[in-house]
Amino acid sequence: MIEIRIHGRGGQGAKTAANFLAMAALEQGKFVQSFPEYGPERAGAPMKAYTRISEEIINTYAPVVNPDFVLVIDPTFIGTIDVADGLKEKGILIVNTKETPDEVKKKTGFDGEVHCVDASGISIAATGINKPNVPMLGALIKVTNIVSVESIEHLIKKKFLEKLGEQKTQATIDAIQRAHDEVK
Amino acid sequence: MSKTEAFTGADAASEAMRQINPDVVAAYPITPQTPIVMKFSQFVADGEVDTEMIRVESEHSAMSACVGASAAGARAMTATASAGLALMWEILGVASGSRLPIVMNVVNRALSAPINIHCDHSDSMGARDISWIQIYSENAQEVYENTILAIKLAEHPDVHLPVMVCQDGFITSHGIQNVKIFDDNKIREFLGERKPIKALLNVKDPVTMGPLQLQDYYFETKKQQDIAMQNAKKTYLEVGKALSGITGNTYDFVEAYNLDDAEVVVVTLNSTAGTVKSVVDKMKSTGKKVGLLKIKLFRPFPYEKVAQLLENKRAVAILDRSESFGADAPIYGELKNALYNANNKPKLQSYIFGLGGRDIYEEDIESVFNDLISNNIDPNKRYIGVRE
């Protein structure tokens, strides 16, 4: 079983990203779970969302303690909250930032595998708004291969085509692809 | 034919309601129940169901409207949580006392005060003696199937009682999981139309419902109600067997997980039963003889079945997610009753956990099992994770 933790702020779409990941994995025949950490929910407050993906039925409902992968959607968390808390030694940390992996390692104290991508920049360039949550999934897929890019693209089309129209949906897909290609 | 969807427990409940296509739904929003009726309202607005949706001003009114609709002969449903269930209290008794087969999804949430929106079972456990059948669901899949089963069980002529289908607030209601949804037609064929024994709208056979009964007849009516509740056990199994023909799943009073080989057992219900399964798998692989008994049907309580499965075990821990202040916790109390006549009684240990949504970790459950294995058992209630 793979466990993923996503750090974001209320309103940034961490929960949506966790759900999309689960839905894409489900379409590939996996067992999934995704859930946000519910506290006193407020826009702008730091929050976490989780996804579990497994070949077998997932029984546990305990919180994710030792994630395999951590995604940080908001760059301001680096050096301010412990985003690597409980992350497995062989786990992977992926951060939305203009900084380099070495700089992130220094600030977080996490010595394992770190990847960086400017998902905010990519999102603004592609769609005109700062919505780094979905592009971050492109980076996660490149690094971990956990689901296919096609499955996420398929899902985005299914969810957004009717609501956003072809142009905006394609822009979102382009952003995923760019984050996939540019993650370092 | 079935399809697998990424659904929350709330989605699963509203999907079951869509397939059931009740005549009347009367509801009032309350966290964490709101998404159930929100999604169902969308089905109503989109014309996917023929339901008369009644937007009421309180849960007291929601249950009152269900009582009226059900007495008129309609298939009536609602959903609530926590304070909403508490506000319904008076009418819960009217529904069961009048023998109306209303089905309600309850999303378990702590009761005020202090105010708290997160999961525990204080709400439905507080209503355990008001003559509603109670079915508890481990996951979203069970929520879906139990809701369908509940309709058939409630409306059965031997039962004719309302049913609560419970799920854990947020943990189940707001978490996405794989849920297998079965064919609409098969589910609708299984349920058929409600055939009320008597209905207020049937002018050819007029009746009075809910009249005054004093010292002369009230007692007989209550005795009759208890018999119906006892009948519900047999009917639950029968209806479950029929539903099994569609889903392939089994519907027993309890689920025994690795119980045959177990020397020590944890008893609990709802989502924590899933977490216990995961711990059982881990401990089993290191040679520990541990098992789980998950209670599915809490009212009527399956005393015989529980006693039969637990006698001869060495020790049993009962995990309650609600308090009975100054008394034994709800599940623990029932377990103790069930085992009173057993020949070979296991030692019992009561644990309270997770009040107000306090997280329960796998290591907490592992430590409960280790208490049982090392015979660390005493007559006092224990609290998992409470600070001194």
Next chain:
Amino acid sequence: MTEKKGWKEIPLGGMICEAGSSSKFKTGDWKSFRPIWNKEKCTQCMMCVVYCPEDCIPRKDDKRLETDLSVCKGCGICKEICPVKCIEMKEEGASDE
């Protein structure tokens, strides 16, 4: 008094399966006062008929008749509402004169 039924025989949840069965229940013996109607003084305004909570003042051809004393509980509302004071309440057992 007929024998009371057991729990196996009574309808579900205290239902009453016979329409209008309350008409069989005679509440007339509850009263300690009974209304005496002065027919001559009465203007047939029908106020008493409308206000009677037991609906026990029968009416025929737009005229009220004698109160059905087998149902009347003796509440005296008819006396209170009568605008011409043609109803009197008399203690049960006292003579009608």
